[in-house]
């Protein structure tokens with residue numbers, strides 16, 4: 001059973017010096033997750049290769065890189081979603097509090113409560129907005145009507161959706177627009193009071209206005225949560241993230257504060273990617 005609270009998150013191992021520039025504030029921040037030599041395989045194919053770095057808490061970290069470079073695979077390893085894929089296996093360490101998330105003893109239901117995930121396409125049930133919000137809470141033993149309603153309202157407010165749905169909580173979640181559905185997925189993840197939110201291209205199917213609402217929401221949520229976001233959209237990464245990790249062919253090429261990575265990258269491959277020379 002995981003027993004973790006953010007208060008107990010340790011001053012984790014610092015990133016390897018070569019991956020972070022001197023004087024970077026990344027070195028001074030408290031780390032929420034530390035990756036050490038993470039390798040991920042699908043059968044004999046290695047999708048993620050020897051990745052080591054740390055993610056500071058209460059900040060947004062963007063994972064960028066061309067299609068197929070391993071971003072989603074890497075993200076899914078954090079809450080063990082890769083366990084559901086036949087033939088997938090991971091080695092190395094993902095340190096969270098006192099626990100190696102890649103260890104054998106992990107209770108994945110407890111882990112996914114602490115580390116919530118939102119996918120590219122909203123994955124709501126064909127049930128009401130309210131039922132979607134309380135489903136996982138009930139699974140985790142919360143059944144009191146007042147507590148459920150309090151959490152539903154609190155999380156819909158945090159996800160900037162309450163005003164739009166407060167009069168239609170018992171209507172189908174599938175009657176919402178794509179952007180509203182995605183904010184409902186975020187609200188639903190928040191209901192379990194996670195410490196970390198993993199977002200796998202949450203805006204790729206959205207119109208520009210919905211996209212911008214989700215970006216504003218991310219910036220508000222980072223006051224309370226540690227956020228990792230996979231995005232194809234480099235403008236989005238540069239607008240909302242505090243630090244960015246650039247992956248290429250399964251390798252972490254560069255990890256820097258976002259404005260430095262986009263204005264003054266250390267590696268030629270990073271420069272070629274952000275200037276659109278490939279990918």
Ligand SMILES: Nc1ncnc2c1ncn2[C@@H]1O[C@H](COP(=O)(O)OP(=O)(O)OP(=O)(O)O)[C@@H](O)[C@H]1O
Pocket residue numbers: 042045047065066067068069070071072073074085232
């Ligand atoms: N379920 C799977 N089974 C086998 N191979 C997979 C599976 N999922 C991903 N891969 C392979 O792993 C590599 C990394 O894929 P992944 O989806 O993580 O990349 P990505 O950077 O997120 O790509 P995209 O931006 O297109 O979503 C690719 O070579 C891909 O073909």
